[in-house]
Amino acid sequence: MGASLQTVHRYALAILSHLALVIAWYLFVRLGEVPKFVMPSPYDTVQALLVPNYRWFENIAVTSAEIFGGYILALAIGIAAALLFSWFRWLEMGVMPLLVSLNMIPKVALGPLIIVWFKYGIGPNALMAFAICFFPIVLTTARGLREVEPDLLDLVRTLKGSRWQVFTKIQLPGALPYIFSGMKVAAILAVAGAIVGEFLGSDRGLGYLMLQVQVTLDTAAMFMAVILITLIGMVLYAMVLALERILVVRDARLA
């Protein structure tokens, strides 16, 4: 009872702070008489949704596909790579330092190359999202898979358990808290990666739309695009959090 009341309070405060930001924005534009092309009011921003030319639904779908596509690809390849590292130590010793070096490349700088190699479109932009969120996932997963009690491995070895059993029953569930901490970082990066990809070269998507309306100084549409990009990121992040709640026992979660 007390706990649920506290939860209600927490949500109420969170909603209030968001509302306060919107009101402050409105008052700033209204009282400061800021021109619309510099900063539109919240109302103008929502009005931008009514311009059919902007094809909001299609652009949302394209950007979402890039973000989610790159993210899921990074998750699959990242976990598989980390698994191979934990099975073959020589592979980890050889490839991990290379990955750390590659991670130092500003992924944004790869954009022009990706366009040269793959033209532009959803695929290359998803690739950009992948490139930027692959590293945190593979690094945290490899770390998590390594964190196994040696005695526990001995226990499985006395039962002649297979490596696959060790992975599915002990390593992977044990690594989940680490994987999720990497997934949260990656969720934010994936959004940035996809949008940068769209800025550098694309013919669809919210990032592309922003460049289009920049020319006509439709700042309201730019605001709306930023808000929608943020919302896509929030949906992805919320899905990760929900999945973590389902899969990771409370005591095992990393802060």
Added chain:
Amino acid sequence: MGEPFIHLARVRKVYRTRGADFLAISEASFDVEPGELVSLVGPSGCGKTTLLKVLAGLHAHDSGELTIGSRAQPFDPSRDIGMVFQQPLLLKWRRVIDNVLLPAEILGLPMNASRSRACDLLALVGLRGSEHKYPYELSGGMQQRAAIARALIHDPKLILMDEPFGALDALTREKMNLELLRIWEEAKKTIIFVTHGITEAVFLGTRVIVLTAGPARMADNFRVELPHPRTLEMKTNELFGEYTRRIYRLLGME
């Protein structure tokens, strides 16, 4: 007596490190009858954990004879060993009963039968009602009870315990000693119990094997002629005192 269940003759184990070879076990020779609870006692570095790992088949020994099992009690190394460590090492994302079932899953035993056996074992170790709790909801002693149930789930003939109560507070430890004796009498298993607690070794063991360090050496091997069931009063008994003094002397503490 019949055939021994475990037979060691001049078992030797050397760890080869870059600098120098380290003799972990030298000339360990002893027999264990089926159903015995043998205490392996000694200071750190005496090779008792190494010896346990050799018995578990996790390390190979370098020379000497080691056989486990007899005609009456054949031994299958892949399913006749249960292990308990100093830490309970329960998987914190699994409920207690699912932790107990881990060896059954790895061995591919029929799940329904194992599940009801797990419930019986949890009752045996005094955890009835905690089947569906998570490890973090249990105290250290209760977690170790669950670890003992896990070691019994596949009905192994040999239980290897490596200082299982070493991390518990003194009172819980005494209580767990009594519990272990009760479980041992009910489950009728052969148990090898590694400890550095001298009174614990005498109190639990039907036999005590004393190992000394530097150099690693098997210093003594004697039967403990105290009746069963053991009670805490026996610790004040004169015979008990003789046994502990005998070990203290060997470890150079008297």
